[in-house]
Amino acid sequence: xxxxxxxxxxxxxxxxxxxxxxxxxxxxxxxxIRPTNYREWIYLTxxxxxxxxxxxxxxxxxxxxxVFVNPxxxxxxxxxxxxxxxxxxxxxxxxxxxxxxxxRAGHFQTGLVAVEAAVKxxxxxxxxxxxxxxxxxxxxxxxxxxxxxxxxxxxxxxxAAVENTFVQFYPTLLEVAQAKGTLNASYxxxxxxxxx
Amino acid sequence: xxxxxxxxxxxxxxxxxxxxxxxxxxxxxxxxIRPTNYREWIYLTxxxxxxxxxxxxxxxxxxxxxVFVNPxxxxxxxxxxxxxxxxxxxxxxxxxxxxxxxxRAGHFQTGLVAVEAAVKxxxxxxxxxxxxxxxxxxxxxxxxxxxxxxxxxxxxxxxAAVENTFVQFYPTLLEVAQAKGTLNASYxxxxxxxxx
Numbered sequence: 001x002x003x004x005x006x007x008x009x010x011x012x013x014x015x016x017x018x019x020x021x022x023x024x025x026x027x028x029x030x031x032x033i034r035p036t037n038y039r040e041w042i043y044l045t046x047x048x049x050x051x052x053x054x055x056x057x058x059x060x061x062x063x064x065x066x067v068f069v070n071p072x073x074x075x076x077x078x079x080x081x082x083x084x085x086x087x088x089x090x091x092x093x094x095x096x097x098x099x100x101x102x103x104r105a106g107h108f109q110t111g112l113v114a115v116e117a118a119v120k121x122x123x124x125x126x127x128x129x130x131x132x133x134x135x136x137x138x139x140x141x142x143x144x145x146x147x148x149x150x151x152x153x154x155x156x157x158x159x160a161a162v163e164n165t166f167v168q169f170y171p172t173l174l175e176v177a178q179a180k181g182t183l184n185a186s187y188x189x190x191x192x193x194x195x196x
Numbered sequence: 197x198x199x200x201x202x203x204x205x206x207x208x209x210x211x212x213x214x215x216x217x218x219x220x221x222x223x224x225x226x227x228x229i230r231p232t233n234y235r236e237w238i239y240l241t242x243x244x245x246x247x248x249x250x251x252x253x254x255x256x257x258x259x260x261x262x263v264f265v266n267p268x269x270x271x272x273x274x275x276x277x278x279x280x281x282x283x284x285x286x287x288x289x290x291x292x293x294x295x296x297x298x299x300r301a302g303h304f305q306t307g308l309v310a311v312e313a314a315v316k317x318x319x320x321x322x323x324x325x326x327x328x329x330x331x332x333x334x335x336x337x338x339x340x341x342x343x344x345x346x347x348x349x350x351x352x353x354x355x356a357a358v359e360n361t362f363v364q365f366y367p368t369l370l371e372v373a374q375a376k377g378t379l380n381a382s383y384x385x386x387x388x389x390x391x392x
Contacts, residue, residue: 040267053300056300062301064242095390101387104250108243108246109241172235
């Protein structure tokens with residue numbers, strides 16, 4: 001019994017510390033509560049200065065975006081090529097610079113700019129997926145309301161490779177989705193899945 | 197007892213799957229054995245097209261580099277600002293492109309280019325830290341010898357912010373090192389730690 005209790009405590013400690021079974025949490029008003037440990041979740045990819053608009057232009061020090069997903073949903077995706085209910089993504093936006101220390105070209109990451117989230121919650125949201133802004137360092141939000149449908153959902157719904165998610169930009173998962181046959185029928189498949 | 201066994205099994209499964217206590221493994225000839233699950237370790241940062249040489253130049257589609265560290269060493273660093281023995285870093289290099297799907301500017305990650313590693317093993321290496329190339333997708337290596345000292349060690353030893361590691365480029369850890377007072381005396385501190 002002592003051993004059982006010890007193991008149980010150890011398991012709980014691991015779960016809490018490493019984001020196992022990290023379901024998204026909401027206030028009673030359906031506001032997403034800011035996750036505190038997303039930097040310990042599973043990393044999916046980073047982009048630099050990505051832009052989707054028709055007037056997209058390059059800039060000198062564009063922001064990086066780092067994408068994380070909760071570990072249990074990642075493991076589920078590897079098995080199925082789909083996202084389970086209660087999946088939560090974090091998009092962390094960071095400033096970039098090119099010069100500092102010994103670096104002479106390209107860009108590296110510096111300060112936090114903003115944190116955004118995407119959540120799949122089939123019972124809570126009519127469209128299943130909802131999107132949130134958790135603010136930047138000068139105005140962080142402990143919780144946030146979902147954006148109206150036209151703000152993020154519509155573009156994700158129209159252009160995403162798997163369900164509402166831009167798996168076309170997550171190279172390790174694009175391979176999984178191709179292997180499992182879970183790419184959306186509407187997805188044009190113009191980003192080839194890289195070989196391992 | 198059944199409960200103890202169940203919890204014990206669950207704990208082992210979690211440990212194996214998520215890289216807990218992932219000490220670097222070596223062949224009998226001191227070659228580092230390629231870690232298979234580094235994408236589930238802790239993500240530290242990404243750069244795009246970073247270059248340290250005096251002739252560094254920008255290119256059209258420069259590579260991304262993604263840095264991961266084993267989870268137990270990360271947690272130790274958060275507590276102490278130092279790297280414990282048996283720390284292992286992976287530098288994953290990926291190709292980039294700017295155009296694909298709805299993206300119109302900047303860069304996103306595509307295929308794997310190469311995997312490199314840095315290991316702290318005080319008993320195994322006279323300089324404590326050693327560096328390894330585990331190859332790319334066309335010629336992956338299951339194990340690799342450490343580079344000679346002058347190949348990577350010397351530059352890291354001369355320019356690193358904490359021990360032999362380029363913490364100056366890992367914004368969340370640079371804050372920790374500043375708070376714990378563990379920056380190397382020789383580090384010029386010209387990359388300011390970003391606020392949270």
